[in-house]
Amino acid sequence: DIVMTQTPLSSPVTLGQPASISCRSSQSLVHSDGNTYLSWLHQRPGQPPRLLIYKISNRFSGVPDRFSGSGAGTDFTLKISRVEAEDVGVYYCMQATHFPQRTFGQGTKVEIK
Amino acid sequence: EVQLVESGGGLVQPGGSLRLSCAVSGLTVSSNYMSWVRQAPGEGLEWVSIIYSDGSTYHADSVKGRFTISRDNSKNTLYLQMNSLRSEDAAIYYCAKVDLGIRAFDFWGQGTMVTVSS
Numbered sequence: 317d318i319v320m321t322q323t324p325l326s327s328p329v330t331l332g333q334p335a336s337i338s339c340r341s342s343q344s345l346v347h348s349d350g351n352t353y354l355s356w357l358h359q360r361p362g363q364p365p366r367l368l369i370y371k372i373s374n375r376f377s378g379v380p381d382r383f384s385g386s387g388a389g390t391d392f393t394l395k396i397s398r399v400e401a402e403d404v405g406v407y408y409c410m411q412a413t414h415f416p417q418r419t420f421g422q423g424t425k426v427e428i429k
Numbered sequence: 430e431v432q433l434v435e436s437g438g439g440l441v442q443p444g445g446s447l448r449l450s451c452a453v454s455g456l457t458v459s460s461n462y463m464s465w466v467r468q469a470p471g472e473g474l475e476w477v478s479i480i481y482s483d484g485s486t487y488h489a490d491s492v493k494g495r496f497t498i499s500r501d502n503s504k505n506t507l508y509l510q511m512n513s514l515r516s517e518d519a520a521i522y523y524c525a526k527v528d529l530g531i532r533a534f535d536f537w538g539q540g541t542m543v544t545v546s547s
Contacts (some may be wrong), residue, residue, distance in 0.1 A: 355533040357474075364523055365466075365474065366539040371531055373513055412532035416487035418464070418476035 318343055318414050322407075322421035324420035326423045328429045335396040337424045344350055344389050346413070353412040359423075360405040368407075370395065396426075404428060431455035431536045433524050437464075438541030451507040451524030451538055459502040462527035464534065465509045467520035474475050475520075478509060479527070492518075511543070519545045 323340040329335045338350040367376040369385040372392060382397040395397045396403055409421040437449040449465070465477040478488045478498035486498050497510040507524050521542050525534040 325514040332480070353532040357534070359474075366537065367533050367535050370528075370533040373459075374531070376535065384474055406473075407505070410474075410533070412527075415532070416479050417489070418466075418479070418534075420474040420476065 317418065318411055318419045320409055320411060320419050320421040322394050322409060322424050324424060325422060326425045328427050329396075329399045331401065332398050335399050335403075335426055337394045337407055337409075337426075339387075339392045339394070339421050341390045341392075341411055345392075345411050346389060349406050349415075352388065354385075354387070355410050355412070356383075357408045357410060358403075358405055359408065360402075363405075365408065391412070398425070399428070401428065403428065430460070433526065433536060435522065435524055435538045435539035435541035438522065438543045441514055442544065442547050443515060443545055446510070446512045447514065449509040449511065449541055449543075451509075451525075452525075453505050453507065453524075456526065456536075458500050458505050458507055462529055463498075463500065463507045464525050464527055464539075465498060465507075466478060466523045466525055466534070467515070467518075468523070468540075472520075477522070480507070482529075491529045504526040506541055514543075514545045516545050518542055 320338045323338045357365040359365040371384040406423040432454045434452045464479040495513045499508045521540040523540045525540045526536040528535040
């Protein structure tokens with residue numbers, strides 16, 4: 317089974333400062349079709365998750381450009397260039413390369429210092 | 430506008446059964462990949478089940494043999510039949526649509542809470 321490991325698990329940040337979250341998979345997420353199906357989701361307290369980034373680096377509709385994704389193979393990163401108050405919550409990476417299983421990381425809690 | 434509305438959650442005793450529903454509007458359930466994802470209290474997200482547009486179904490090992498995902502095309506509704514419930518099945522259950530092209534969950538419902546306790 318694929319294991320997704322996120323670091324850190326908690327990230328206190330100052331408003332206006334950058335934040336970075338790492339996600340590592342136990343196996344390569346490169347699919348035989350050449351795509352890498354790694355996405356990032358954000359969950360605010362009391363809300364369902366929402367999609368931020370898909371296929372490593374593509375922002376979903378309506379997602380601000382302060383969010384960016386990068387990486388390849390087994391190592392991926394989500395960056396927030398300048399954290400805003402609405403960015404608090406938990407961030408999850410998810411793989412969908414090794415289907416039908418979908419595997420989530422443990423989640424990284426972003427909070428304001 | 431796409432809307433996914435879950436229902437059917439509640440309190441059930443260990444060993445009991447429950448059927449969750451997800452009423453969908455704004456898209457056709459039978460033409461899409463639809464999934465259930467759960468979140469235990471204070472915990473992270475766990476994929477539970479998926480149904481493909483061709484009707485194929487898959488379940489996580491943790492629920493295989495106990496849970497069954499299905500759909501009613503005439504009602505445009507997704508279901509999750511949960512049998513032999515255990516305390517560790519207690520969670521918020523979300524239905525979510527998969528965008529096949531990007532293989533990501535692009536739309537989510539608000540969730541329905543399942544409590545397993547005697």
